[in-house]
Amino acid sequence: MKIIKKQLKSKTIVKSALALVAGAMISTSPVQAEMIKRNFCVWDAIGANGPLYNLMKSAKPAALKWGVELELKAYTDEKIAAEDFKAGQCDSVLITDVRVREFNVFSGSIGALGAIQSKKEMRMILDTLSQPKAAKLLKKGKYEIAGILPAGAVYLFANDKTIDTVGELQGKKIATFDYDSAAMHMVRHVGASIVGSSTANFAGKFNNGSVDLAYAPAVAYEPLELYKGVGDKGGVFSYKVAQLTFQVVIDAEKFPEGFGQNFRTYSASKYDEAFKMIAEAEATINDDLWVSPNAVEASGYGEMFRNVRIGLRDDGVYSPKMLTLMRKVRCSQNPTHAECTEKTE
DSSP states (O other): OHHHHHHHTOSOHHHHHHHHHHHTTOOOOOOOSSOEEEEEEEEOTTOTTSHHHHHHHHTHHHHGGGTEEEEEEEESOHHHHHHHHHTTSOSEEEEEHHHHTTTOHHHHTTTOTTOOOSHHHHHHHHHHHTSGGGGGGGEETTEEEEEEEEEEEEEEEESOTTOOSGGGGTTOEEEEETTOHHHHHHHHHTTOEEEEEOTTTHHHHHHTTSSSEEEEEGGGTTTTTHHHHHTTTOEEEEEEEEEEEEEEEEEGGGSOTTHHHHHHHHHHTTHHHHHHHHHHHHHTSOGGGEEOOOHHHHHHHHHHHHHHHHHHHHTTSSOHHHHHHHHHHHHHHOTTSGGGGOOOO
């Protein structure tokens, strides 16, 4: 808890948000009779000197309460972190939900395109997944999702504010994560050009003008200096393309029994603080930079994303169970919507 409180006083939004992840390592569980050592792959774009890695390092003493002595390894490339974890070189890993799909398509589908449009909906999803009855859906073979925290809505950042409709995306270059089949499908769907990128280089491509647009949550705006790419003529499209989460994946066979659920329960106690950090990050984007679609356009985007989600579900990219859960959550908030009278998602 001391780590969390200290980070809330920080002016750096990302450090504060990531403190929630670090804080999730704290538990009141009794110390194990036998301490075990486990490796933790920590993805941080800056590396061992970055905020995420340092926060994980600070959480190391607290992790002893789980009966685990963590040995941290810093990675600046999220792909390599995930691959080393998969190869057994590390026992746990912290990555974004897009990378999580190869370990658990259910939790990796939380970021399905256009599926969640409000904080309330996101909170309902997270509260549901933190419950013990959801545990079986968060396990696949030896892999277990041991923590999920919101990172905020994903927005389109553009270097030209006049790009304010989907139709105007045609022919534009978008920094697209080349390992995210859903994003690549969507970029092709709107007629834009894919410029293969990763979490390590997308911001640089946008900021130096190599691409016209990039997508990211608000928590990346200041740390990755996306305002340089936006410049004097750009803007931020306010429609929520998706929701991003940080997820901790463990090899459950190497951790004490109950580790995953304890981690998830503690993470759930930090949701309010996480959403506060997200709101503060979004507030750093000047009001005059936001570009909002009108009601008719927004409705059209909703239907477009829905059709794309269904197609990606049928292709095995998204989990049918997660899409159904998110549809139920949406319909609980808007039961008169057309999708709520159908069962196509």
